[in-house]
Amino acid sequence: MQMKVNEACIGCGLCCANCPEVFSMTDAGVAVAIAGPVPAGCEESAMSAKDGCPVEAIEEV
Ligand code: SF4
Structure with a gap:
């Protein structure tokens, strides 16, 4: 599993709070x-972050 944030992101920070192992805020x-696969053990929180994004900016690639 790998995640990608698309241009719809409004920078609410929710995904970073839900799954800081995978998502972070840029300047x-x-x-x-993160580039590459979601680390083992973080799949559930990564999916939760994806599902929780208010603008559906997170895609599984
Ligand atoms: S939850 Fe969605 S809108 Fe909020 S920072 Fe993450 S990707 Fe962006």
Whole structure:
């Protein structure tokens, strides 16, 4: 599983709170996902972050 944040992100920070192992905020004020696969053990929180994004900016790729 790998995650990607698209251009719809409004920078609310929710995904970073839900799954800081995968999502972080950039200096531009939007979220970014780590490159490469979601680490073992973080799949559930990554999916929760994806489902919780208010603008559906997180895609599973
Ligand atoms: S939850 Fe969605 S809108 Fe909020 S920072 Fe994460 S990707 Fe962006």
